[in-house]
Amino acid sequence: MVFALNLPKLSLSGVGAVAESVAVLDRQSVKKAMIVTDKNLIKLGILDSLYRALDDKGFDYVTFDKVSPNPTVSLVNQGAEFYQQSECDCLIAVGGGSPIDCAKAIRIVTSNDDEITAYNGVGLVKNEGAFFIAINTTAGTAAEMTSNSVITDEKNLVKMVIVDTKQIPDVAVNDPSLMVGLPASVTAATGMDALTHAIESIVTPGAHRLTLPTALEAVKLITKWLPVAVKDGSNLEARSALADAQFLAGMSFNSAGLGAVHALSHQPSATHNLAHGVCNAILLPVVSAFNAQTAPSAFREVAEAMGGDTSQLADTDAALLAVDLICKLSREVGIPSGLAHLGIKQVDIDGWVQKAMDDVCMGGNPRTLTSEDVYHLYQSAL
Numbered sequence: 001m002v003f004a005l006n007l008p009k010l011s012l013s014g015v016g017a018v019a020e021s022v023a024v025l026d027r028q029s030v031k032k033a034m035i036v037t038d039k040n041l042i043k044l045g046i047l048d049s050l051y052r053a054l055d056d057k058g059f060d061y062v063t064f065d066k067v068s069p070n071p072t073v074s075l076v077n078q079g080a081e082f083y084q085q086s087e088c089d090c091l092i093a094v095g096g097g098s099p100i101d102c103a104k105a106i107r108i109v110t111s112n113d114d115e116i117t118a119y120n121g122v123g124l125v126k127n128e129g130a131f132f133i134a135i136n137t138t139a140g141t142a143a144e145m146t147s148n149s150v151i152t153d154e155k156n157l158v159k160m161v162i163v164d165t166k167q168i169p170d171v172a173v174n175d176p177s178l179m180v181g182l183p184a185s186v187t188a189a190t191g192m193d194a195l196t197h198a199i200e201s202i203v204t205p206g207a208h209r210l211t212l213p214t215a216l217e218a219v220k221l222i223t224k225w226l227p228v229a230v231k232d233g234s235n236l237e238a239r240s241a242l243a244d245a246q247f248l249a250g251m252s253f254n255s256a257g258l259g260a261v262h263a264l265s266h267q268p269s270a271t272h273n274l275a276h277g278v279c280n281a282i283l284l285p286v287v288s289a290f291n292a293q294t295a296p297s298a299f300r301e302v303a304e305a306m307g308g309d310t311s312q313l314a315d316t317d318a319a320l321l322a323v324d325l326i327c328k329l330s331r332e333v334g335i336p337s338g339l340a341h342l343g344i345k346q347v348d349i350d351g352w353v354q355k356a357m358d359d360v361c362m363g364g365n366p367r368t369l370t371s372e373d374v375y376h377l378y379q380s381a382l
Helices: 017-026 039-043 048-056 073-085 097-111 184-203 212-231 236-256 260-272 276-291 296-305 315-332 353-358 360-364 371-381
Strands: 010-013 032-036 060-064 090-095 131-136 148-153 158-163 171-174
Touching: 010 017, 010 236, 017 048, 017 131, 017 171, 032 073, 032 097, 060 073, 073 097, 073 148, 090 097, 097 131, 097 148, 097 158, 158 260, 158 360, 171 236, 184 212, 184 236, 184 260, 184 276, 184 296, 184 315, 212 236, 212 296, 212 315, 260 276, 260 353, 260 360, 260 371, 276 315, 276 371, 296 315, 353 360, 353 371
Parallel strands: 010 171, 032 060, 032 090, 090 131, 131 171
Antiparallel strands: 148 158
């Protein structure tokens, strides 16, 4: 059986990577870039190094700064119209998952014939689109190097998961100096998002010997460095380690797949506009406990990567240790203990169950879920 390992054409990591990405752009046959980002990142000065590098090269660019968390279909349409009216021929996304996913969707719409809703699912994109640089500013989603984008269909209150290798950016950029100013809460949420990516890609049936080493290394790095970065956001060593960790997790799940944690977490973030990483973090131990019965040996590896001593434990007990260690890390970095702390009520669950069952990520779960299972998992996460 052929295994596909999907990666960007070029990945740049380390302080100074932003300027290097502009040097790469300067060698392309393009004339005008649209930068996709949000107003807050501009106010914080996160884009200053990019603007300087573009200006130094005399490169023409415009900025689309209207991105908000959980980008919507209407936002994508607005961005696509701006791109075309500005006569751009390449894209630069700056931010976490929301700006990068929005840029991916804009790229699809401007190079294909249909609305973005037509590409919800796997392998439906026909044309790759414009040259695309994705500059990551959070250590979480790995959107800068994956084939996934998540766009909220605000009419149907559902998160569309678009999976296609044609979405992978041409250049992925991780410059840890851009992440130094992240608030502790964002650091925690994005770090736990990356941990979820790594763990789900370890326990999924799609895991492969080409993906497991990167996922396990990601778990080790996140366990060690996430508490450090949450306590001291200016620690560049911690920021660098987490940037690498989320990239390694992305390398793994981009090819191995995800599972029920993501399938379930997409729903509350769609209906209540909640942070994706926080929803993942809350659901991760609940779903892991459910999956541990089916994939105990995989969860043993998770426990060991998180520093747990499994030498005297059977696989089932080692798997439960992994769940305990996930909960411990979550508490240490200040993740809320349940969805109720985010304003979710029992009545909200009913509308999520079928959408979670239909989510594209559900197919990668190691244990088959029924609608009743999904309902009870949501209840447990309250």
